[in-house]
Amino acid sequence: MATSLLSSALSIHKEGSLYWQGKSNVSLKDTSFLGVSLSDHRKSDFSKPILKTKISVGAIKSQAVATTPAINRAAPVVKKTLRKGCVVVTGASSGLGLASAKALADTGKWHVIMACRDFLKAERAAKSAGIPKENYTIMHLDLSSLDSVRQFVDNFRRSGRALDVLVCNAAVYLPTAREPTFTADGFELSVGTNHLGHFLLSRLLLEDLKQSDYPSKRLIIVGSITGNTNTLAGTVPPKANLGDMRGLQGGLNGLNSSPMIDGGNFDGAKAYKDSKVCNMLTMQEFHRRYHEDTEITFASLYPGCIATTGLFREHIPLFRLLFPPFQKYVTKGFVSEEESGKRLAQVVSDPSLTKSGVYWSWNKDAASFENQLSQEASDVEKARKVWEVSEKLVGLA
Template sequence: MVGFLLLFLPFPFLLYIAAPQIRKMLSSGVCTSTVQLPGKVAVVTGANTGIGKETATELAQRGARVYLACRDVQKAELVAREIQTKTGNQQVFVRKLDLADTKSIRAFVQDFSVEEKQLHILINNAGVMMCPYSKTADGFEMHMGVNHLGHFLLTHLLLEKLKESAPSRVVNVSSLAHYLGRIHFHNLQGERYYNAGLAYCHSKLANILFTQELARRLKGSGVTTYSVHPGTVKSELTRHSSFMTWMWWLFSSFLKTPQQGAQTSLYCALTEGLENLSGKHFSDCQLAWVSAQARNEVIARRLWDVSCDLLGIPLD
């Protein structure tokens, strides 16, 4: 028995030594597009940290006018100045956007519409994960309210500007966690039963269903849309869960960096020739498989109708 244990003692050390190679293997997929963006306008939600920050930085590096749409304006201002210094692009702006409050979303779009005549790239990146049960300002369960309904409303309100600016793109950041998600229409707000981990999974499934139905409705408009799995990224997304924060710390050597996590969002936003793949899901800068639930067109259409009803959007 002792000999058996001694045999495995070097394993943690070897795992640590191999971590860079393992992380490289798990971080395949790099956006190699050389597209430049002078004169183009982009909005990135949740751009004051993590994947969103890296996505906004790269768009600014390519010459776009970039709007950091964030709840924490003070933190975002610091990030904007950092991006301006790093890229030399002074057209990086911060605007208040709280996806947990539809009034804030509408105010953001109203102000943005006054400032900008066009919008070419919308990156719906912001999100919450494993929150204790709580509700948004409008009474929606926090995961579904922020991750899905908030971005649903934001995209809806910006659609005309996206169409007028075509060709344009919408990228929705989802997750591999969608495989565990289900859309329980009888319990969409988690009032009958609630599990923080599953609530996150449900909202990520909603992101993919929204992307597919949006693509169907936008066919021929010049606006295309894609959902992405960024990978398991070392970021602040786990801040609501002590357990997940500890797990992220324990396995930090194997996690993607935010820059690596941003690659698939950038790939879908920039790569030429993706128009015929509108509505598809991507991971590591290539097409990725989704769950059977995520391919269900009936659920996608019903979720669209229910979302419109909850948000007071007239049905088409």
């Protein structure tokens, strides 16, 4: 039992203008009064009627202008202030999503749209975390319903806000489920929420990202080490494997097709891992299709093992008890929610992390680096196929 728990533990992580006019003095010698110079005036015949004196207002104006030297001063350079960016973070009511929302909002440079299923839970979480009220807005989003995704996009556009960064973070993890659960649209819940819901959201909001004038617009999809079979954690059964995707092509409905992407028997832990492979494949396909033309940065990341996150709430109590100390003292892979939030915030806003098509990770010194994806998670043909099948399932093709 203990050995099984420790092996299982290795495979889990949390995705968890100014204008100046000069004046000058005009010399008495060159000044005229009512069109007559003062020097001439001394020589004039005072017996002559003054009415015969020719008054030229134009002369006053023209002479004054002519004797005023031209003064050129450059307008001061006004430094343009970068506007506050707007970032949408899904699943921002707990764990990595909440921690990253706080990390971004606390800088004062970002307004965070907390896209969450439970509005009241998100509001309580934001207040408890001390996120400045002026730096966040909560909007309802249930990724397990395609209608909710479309409604969220419509509501966001009605808000009039620009979209500069989209973070697809929310995830469902059901490791102990013996039977599949389904979304409102009939898809197996883990893949339907983690992949298909985010796929539709990203595709619809891509147009908004394209219109952003922000210096570095980005679309980020949180990945997982558990879906990367070139790592030790990724080799712990059940391993991620999309197979020939017959289940995905059949709609994952458990009726006329398997609820699993590869067409096999249902396994809650594997369904989660498979959904993360789809997330990472989708990120790369976005990069290939849109980066060059849009200059949007597409990236994924593994922020480290957040052993205390609510993502594990469906696991057995003994696992929840042993997993955090196991990660802290045995694997040394433990990362706090606060630290993981800062890492995700880096991928959102750090000028040094603008490379597109990258899967980011952090080493023991908390320094970011480009990690290598497994053969399946970087398979170009599978990425194309996942994209095309997903388009049909969410009604975009």
